[in-house]
Amino acid sequence: MSNVRALPLLDRSEAPAAAVVPCCPPLSERPFTAEEAERTARMFKALGDPVRLRLFSAVASHEGGEACVCDISDVGVSQPTVSHHLKKLKEAGLLTSERRGTWVYYRVEPSVLAAMGQLLAVR
Amino acid sequence: MSNVRALPLLDRSEAPAAAVVPCCPPLSERPFTAEEAERTARMFKALGDPVRLRLFSAVASHEGGEACVCDISDVGVSQPTVSHHLKKLKEAGLLTSERRGTWVYYRVEPSVLAAMGQLLAVR
Numbered sequence: 282m283s284n285v286r287a288l289p290l291l292d293r294s295e296a297p298a299a300a301v302v303p304c305c306p307p308l309s310e311r312p313f314t315a316e317e318a319e320r321t322a323r324m325f326k327a328l329g330d331p332v333r334l335r336l337f338s339a340v341a342s343h344e345g346g347e348a349c350v351c352d353i354s355d356v357g358v359s360q361p362t363v364s365h366h367l368k369k370l371k372e373a374g375l376l377t378s379e380r381r382g383t384w385v386y387y388r389v390e391p392s393v394l395a396a397m398g399q400l401l402a403v404r
Numbered sequence: 405m406s407n408v409r410a411l412p413l414l415d416r417s418e419a420p421a422a423a424v425v426p427c428c429p430p431l432s433e434r435p436f437t438a439e440e441a442e443r444t445a446r447m448f449k450a451l452g453d454p455v456r457l458r459l460f461s462a463v464a465s466h467e468g469g470e471a472c473v474c475d476i477s478d479v480g481v482s483q484p485t486v487s488h489h490l491k492k493l494k495e496a497g498l499l500t501s502e503r504r505g506t507w508v509y510y511r512v513e514p515s516v517l518a519a520m521g522q523l524l525a526v527r
Contacts, residue, residue, distance in 0.1 A: 308457070309464035309512065315480070318454040318461070325457070329449025331441040334431070338441070341432035357438070389432065394524045401521040 307402040324397055327373035332358055333366045340367075340376060341389045349384035430525040447520055450496035455481055456489045463490075463499060464512045472507035 305317045313321070328334055339353040340346075350363050358366075367387055370376045375394070376387045428440045436444070451457055462476040463469075473486050481489075490510055493499045498517070499510045 308461045309469075311461075311465045312476075313458050313461040315454065315458065318457040322452050322454040322457045325448050326452025329445050329452040331438065331445040334441040334445045334448070335436050335438065338431045338434075338436040342434045346432075353435075398521045398524040401517045401524070 308400050324373050327370050327375055336366050340387050347386045347388040349386045431523050447496050450493050450498055459489050463510050470509045470511040472509045
């Protein structure tokens with residue numbers, strides 16, 4: 282029936298993360314080109330801030346592998362700052378987000394993490 | 405004989421890298437504390453610059469796993485800038501260095517890389 286409002290559980294209204302899945306072989310395989318370095322440095326830079334790293338860890342370790350701002354506001358910064366950093370992590374492709382009603386839920390993108398781990402593989 | 409000058413092959417006159425071997429469990433195991441995040445973010449930040457990432461990759465992939473500034477100056481920045489970035493990577497614990505005669509040779513610290521890879525392990 283058209284007057285039944287669906288629960289917004291699968292509302293994917295948030296834009297998906299940019300396609301930043303690493304392009305690149307392990308860092309020790311051959312020297313990176315400028316373009317490879319540009320793409321890859323974005324992800325490392327996103328984790329290179331202590332507050333972002335705590336937030337990322339809070340999302341990654343949260344029950345069910347996802348969290349909203351309401352779940353992870355205990356890192357000593359304001360909620361707008363939390364939202365700002367979560368957005369940065371999303372822009373770097375490390376988190377995905379999904380709006381459900383009032384809140385946006387963030388989830389770690391496992392394929393990107395795995396690819397970053399591969400970059401660090403030692404020859 | 406005291407008048408025989410040893411070749412400076414093992415001259416460890418460069419200060420060793422600070423003890424920055426990651427302290428910490430995978431990012432997805434539990435929320436990082438502020439102190440853990442401070443220590444770990446330094447390493448990610450060091451790789452979060454495209455020029456540093458190219459230099460790191462150049463050292464990591466160079467024959468024998470080590471390189472001097474003279475080997476890796478083709479990343480489009482001046483040699484002093486190369487030296488500056490190599491120093492930053494060393495301060496973050498990602499490279500070690502050893503002086504041999506005129507040149508300082510840089511080498512990737514494999515244990516730190518492996519530990520960083522572990523941080524990114526997906527639960």
